[in-house]
Every structure is written in structure tokens, then in C-alpha cells.
Amino acid sequence: MKKLIYLMSLIAVLFILYCSDKGTYTEPSYSDLIKDYILNDENCKELYTSELFSAESFLYESTGYLCFYKFDSSKKYVTVKIGTAPTDIFPYEDLYDALAKVVDRYYGYLMRINGNDTIPLCYVENTVTRYGYFVKLYNDSYPYRGWRHWGFIGGDYKISISGGQRKITSGGGITITATPPSKYLPNPTNPNDSGYYINLDDIKTISPGDSLTLKSLEDDLVFIRNHRGKIAPLRTVSSGVNYTAGWRAPTNTSILYQLVTFDLPGYFVYDTVGGIPESSLYKDNDYVIPYRLDL
Numbered sequence: 001m002k003k004l005i006y007l008m009s010l011i012a013v014l015f016i017l018y019c020s021d022k023g024t025y026t027e028p029s030y031s032d033l034i035k036d037y038i039l040n041d042e043n044c045k046e047l048y049t050s051e052l053f054s055a056e057s058f059l060y061e062s063t064g065y066l067c068f069y070k071f072d073s074s075k076k077y078v079t080v081k082i083g084t085a086p087t088d089i090f091p092y093e094d095l096y097d098a099l100a101k102v103v104d105r106y107y108g109y110l111m112r113i114n115g116n117d118t119i120p121l122c123y124v125e126n127t128v129t130r131y132g133y134f135v136k137l138y139n140d141s142y143p144y145r146g147w148r149h150w151g152f153i154g155g156d157y158k159i160s161i162s163g164g165q166r167k168i169t170s171g172g173g174i175t176i177t178a179t180p181p182s183k184y185l186p187n188p189t190n191p192n193d194s195g196y197y198i199n200l201d202d203i204k205t206i207s208p209g210d211s212l213t214l215k216s217l218e219d220d221l222v223f224i225r226n227h228r229g230k231i232a233p234l235r236t237v238s239s240g241v242n243y244t245a246g247w248r249a250p251t252n253t254s255i256l257y258q259l260v261t262f263d264l265p266g267y268f269v270y271d272t273v274g275g276i277p278e279s280s281l282y283k284d285n286d287y288v289i290p291y292r293l294d295l
Helices: 002-022 030-040 042-047
Strands: 057-061 065-080 087-089 092-095 097-114 118-138 146-154 166-169 176-178 209-214 221-225 231-235 235-241 242-248 257-263 267-273 278-281 285-292
Touching: 030 042, 030 065, 030 097, 030 118, 030 146, 042 118, 042 146, 042 257, 057 235, 065 118, 146 235, 209 235, 231 242
Parallel strands: 118 278
Antiparallel strands: 057 065, 065 097, 087 092, 097 118, 118 146, 166 176, 166 209, 209 242, 221 231, 221 257, 235 242, 257 285, 267 278
């Protein structure tokens, strides 16, 4: 009898050790699933890409200097806030929603071209913030447990940005409002109010090779993907009351969602290191406006 009890106890101990060795599976949270969605879904990878800038030169503001960005590194941060109660998302009712915040932070230098040489003008830290609006459209048996990417916000809405009255028009007659919508508006569900986010279905479609013209009240610098499919800087020029810049939509690319990145002025911090004055440029106003290629 003692041998039987010993044998049963030994089997029980071995079973416990076997189970503990296998580990415990934990169902991923909704927040983790949405983060994975942003980082791995093909459309999200295009809308939230970190490839927004290039190392090509541009005229730096009113200085007349020919400059370029030399970013040595970047980091991406994704945080998700899940709604605590169902809400109505036209044309649906009683759906849970979530807002994802996607931050790309770039570290490097603003370089000046001086003859055949390049010299660093200042250290640069640039933060670009975008938001994704998600709704739980299906039950947990579907991919990403039923969550779907519903809307896009290309940056933090600020009065100083909207003051530029920026818009992009195409040769085919399409007009794109080039100001990020406000995530602070209280009602994202009104189908007649596009102020909260850009519904993915409402992102304007442009034909490859179509001409695009930016019109602004500000002297803007933008980074666009040109007709050759390469990211390049583009500075507006004065045309009377407005500033304008033109380019053609890419023809040599398989990227569906194209981004126009508005590179806006930041603020300088001055310091002295070892008796040598140094300046650092911090930027957090840049934002992104998307359009869709008719591929």
C-alpha cells in the first residue's frame, strides 16, 4: 500500500513539473492586439511608417542655407486606450472603440552644405505623432479578435497649423484638406462631421502620375514621394498671396497609401558646453496628410 501511495505521489509530482515546464498561455490583451495590428498590417505599416524624411537638401527657412537632415536613429512608441463603454459608430451601434497613439522620434543633426563641405548647424530631435481610430466590429473569433482600423489622424491639431489654410489639389480635380483633424472634438460618430478623424474610406484617391499642387498661406517645407517613388523635400515658393509647390504622384511604386509630411518650425534651446555655445532644435509640430494611389 505504501508503495502504491509513493508511486501515485511521484506521478503527481512529475505531472506538475511537466505542466509548469510547458508554461502558461496568456490571451493577448486588446491593446496588445491593436499594437500588433499597427506594426504588422500592410495598410497600417504604410500609414504609420517611420520613413517620412530623406537626406536630400532643402532651403532652410529664410536663412538661404542649403541644408539636410542627418538622422542617426529613431524610435517608435505605440500606446492604446480602449473605450470603457460601447458607442455608436455610424452606421453601427454599440461598438467598443479604441484610440492608438503612434509616436516616431528622430535623433540627429541639421547639416549645412558649405561649398564642398557639410557642417552641423545644430542637434535635432523631431517628434511626429499620429493616431489610429479602431472599432471592434466583429467577435473574438475573427483576426485581431474583431478589431478593425477605422480612421486616421495625421498629427496633433493646433490652431497655428490650421492658420495656414493648406490644401492639396490634383490635376484630376481632387481637393485634399491639408490640416490634421482634431482628436479633441467630442463626437466622432457624426457622418457629416469629418473633424475627428479621416475615415479610411474617405482618404482621397489619386491616379499615378497625376499632378499635385500644395497651396498655403505659409512658406512650407514638405516631404513627399515623387513620381520616381523616392522621398524628397519640397519647398514652397511665393505666388502672390499664397505659397505653392507642385509634384507628380508616384508611378514607380507599389505603396498604396502615400504621405505628405509637413515639416514645420520648432524651437531652439541654447547651451554652453566646455565654453562652446551649442544649440538644439526640438520639433513636435510636424504632421502627415495621406492620399491613396489608384493602383
